[in-house]
Amino acid sequence: MAATTTRAGSNGRLITREDLQAAYAQVVGEGEASARAAAPRGIAIAGAVAILVIALAFLAGKRRGKARSAVVEIRRL
Secondary structure: OOOOOEEOOOOOOEEOHHHHHHHHHHHHHHHHHHHHHHHHHHHHHHHHHHHHHHHHHHHHHHHHHHHHOOOOOOOOO
16 A cells, blocks of 8 residues: 655655654543543542532432421320
8 A cells, every 4th residue: 555645835745644643643642641630630520519419409308398298296086
């Protein structure tokens, strides 16, 4: 298979498939490194938000239960 080449803009150097693959690997590698560095912080924030949502749902349900509960009085005859 012949190498795919394209003329570059001002310097006239040919861009080869290997050049493109190397540049792509460099960009992807940097992105993966950034994602790995940010993952622990993102997981901690997501966990804190989940706990907050669960706590708010619990408290809202507890309050609503008090407002709608009926008082039943039992008398012996």
